[in-house]
Amino acid sequence: MLLKSTPKISMLTIWLILSLTSIPLMIYFIFMNKTILIQWSLMTISSMHITIPLIIDPVGLLFSFIVLFISANIMQFSSSYMAHDPFMKRFIHLVLLFILSMNMLIYIPHLMFLLLGWDGLGITSFVLVIYYQNPKSLAAGMITALTNRIGDALILLSIAWMLNQGHWMILQTEPTNFSPSLLLAITLAALTKSAQIPFSSWLPAAMAAPTPVSALVHSSTLVTAGVFLLIRFYPALSMTKNFHALLLLTASLTMFMAGLSAMFESDMKKIIALSTLSQLGVMMASLGLALPSLALFHLSTHALFKALLFMCAGSIISSMHHAQDLRILGALTNQLPMLLSSMTIANLALCGTPFLAGFYSKDMILELSTANPTNILILILLFLSTALTSAYSIRFMASLVWSPSMSSPLHQINNKDLDISIPTLFLSMGAIFGGATMSWLMFPSIPEPFIPLQLKLTATSFTLFGATLSMLLTLSKTKIPLNPPTSLIYHLSASMWFLTPLSSQFLMKYPLLTSMLLLKTIDSGWNETLGGQGTKLMSSSLYMKIQPWQNNLITSHLTLMSMTLLLFLFL
Structure with a gap:
């Protein structure tokens, strides 16, 4: 209890x-x-x-x-x-x-x-x-x-x-x-x-x-x-x-890499983690654009819908007998209607859908990036990452809602547990109203940029482009192939540009080999020979050679005494 x-x-x-x-x-x-x-x-x-x-x-x-x-x-x-x-x-x-x-x-x-x-x-x-x-x-x-x-x-x-x-x-x-x-x-x-x-x-x-x-x-x-x-x-x-340039470069590369990796990922929780990585890039880009207030604004709105995404994903994993692979999940609308509704809200907020939490901060950051003097390559990466965000979010929801289930027969779950439903509803309200509330009450002094209409609609256009492309790919082939292609581009994108092996096995191989060589040469080699173990072996060997002289004490004593007298007389 x-x-x-x-x-x-x-x-x-x-x-x-x-x-x-x-x-x-x-x-x-x-x-x-x-x-x-x-x-x-x-x-x-x-x-x-x-x-x-x-x-x-x-x-x-x-x-x-x-x-x-x-x-x-x-x-x-x-x-x-x-x-x-x-x-x-x-x-x-x-x-x-x-x-x-x-x-x-x-x-x-x-x-x-x-x-x-x-x-x-x-x-x-x-x-x-x-x-x-x-x-x-x-x-x-x-x-x-x-x-x-x-x-x-x-x-x-x-x-x-x-x-x-x-x-x-x-x-x-x-x-x-x-x-x-x-x-x-x-x-x-x-x-x-x-x-x-x-x-x-x-x-x-x-x-x-x-x-x-x-x-x-x-x-x-x-x-x-x-x-x-x-x-x-x-x-x-x-x-x-160069502080702002460093942040802009790392943030734009991180956003693009996370978006590409999420497009090829099939683990539900890892896709949400990669979306976190992408949104952290948006916050860092805001700081790189000299907009710390907008970075705090996006940090606050992102926290609301990202916690909601993880809660819904955890409930789905628990209800589906710990299955979290998008290739075997599907047709969850009739089984978990409330969780799927909340997850849809969170995903739409993540994409920057107008009037949801993520729109007010993310759209402002992207608009101000077009108004600031920024490198054109960084701008391209920012907007391509925005398109990728909507693309993998639509693919994620399509796999859960429209794809046929391959895990278990259709059955009614409809989780009525209040300890799951109440937090989900609270965070859903935050994902719907949090951005507007903070925009009106806490960040009213952030200046709106006066930019042409085509630049004003650029962020929304890229979001719609990514969503449309993802929908076309989903309708043509819903599931990720069970046997993934072996091309280098696929493995490059799926492994986060090989960052995992580069930051673990690649870095550890040569230090481990060097430490093993030093262990064998020094700790298990010269230190043991010249240290206590070597001294013990040498003294034991010497003692074993002297021991036969001590078997008959009287004979040994007379022999040593005779040899000493002869030596004395000779000298």
Whole structure:
């Protein structure tokens, strides 16, 4: 009974915090446009003051509200989805630690405490990815942990370089001799956490975690921590040479690569993970276009419909006896009408359908990209990625709705579990009304670009083009072929441009061979010969040669005495 009540208690606690503190503070600070910085003094030693800074501002409060809102719904969803898990209490505690680490990163603008939150996210994500304790989960957890450790090391370097300024306050970063190195380290750390090229391979691998964890990680916590860090550091980063060009290049390549990979993928959860990667590219492109407010706006709207997508996918996987291959799923409309309706809403919001959550932020970013002086190749990649997003979303829904089912006979499921239905409805409302509400109330000052009509309709045109092309391909051949083609282009796109082998087996082969050679030469070679084991063998061998002389003690004594006397007389 306690195991069943633990997620409910956690869910009620988060709702209580949300209603009593987060919502009133957010409404007040956003409408009054206020920012409060609190210095909490822990101790004073001579002239040294040890303080913890706390920042309460509209950016942090909005992001914290999104995190807590999604977390409360995921807790309720987990109470049903993981009801038969014997380690439910441990799972809930890990998820709560995950939420705590994210809020520490949001509210404390101090590099030392940012490292604690950053490392907390990395450690808990590793433990949650390997939660099912099988070889696949362990491999996914290792690539997730090792890639995130690169970002942790860069944060440690930035802490050392920031000592030159005499403080670790993010909001007071000043230009010094170490500023280029410091800001480059911060940027690369954010790129590792947000899985931008060339650090993208860990994001689809992290799908080995339970679905509630995937919904939390890919919507509002782990992957968006890098974007939020860049938003916090943006005033200093924007002064750095080539910062915007670097972000635009990596973001456009990441979006295009994720879109191509999703077109050839057949795993339901991996397609949603690749769509997360594509949307993270949109946020990074917004920062590259010098639009941090729009990046936060898209981060908030994306969190709502992405958590909804993962919840619906998890419910479908659970109902279909853990099948998540699009080649065997289909005809789910009559079996799961409410879940398919919510998933359709989330997919339409992902594509940027007008008047849904994703439209208000994504369409604005693409319109402003045409108004800003940007490289034409980057613009082409941005709009082609938009077309690919609508293409794989239509293919995804067509496989679930129109394709014939190959898994089991048609039967009525119609899940009436309130612990699944209520969070799904809440997040569906967020996916429908969240974008319009935030656009009117929280981001009214974002300027609308005055651009020609043909440029204004470019984003919508590419979205419709991708959807139409996908529909034509779907009608001609619904299913992905069971025996995929062996061409290089297919394998290049399906394997994320070979990033997974390049960032794992390729990098590890030669260091492992070198370490084996050193092990055999030094540890198992000269160290053993010249060390304790070699000394033991030499002394044992010498002792075995001397031992026959000690068999008859009297004879040995007389012989040695005689030889000594003869030697003395001779000398």
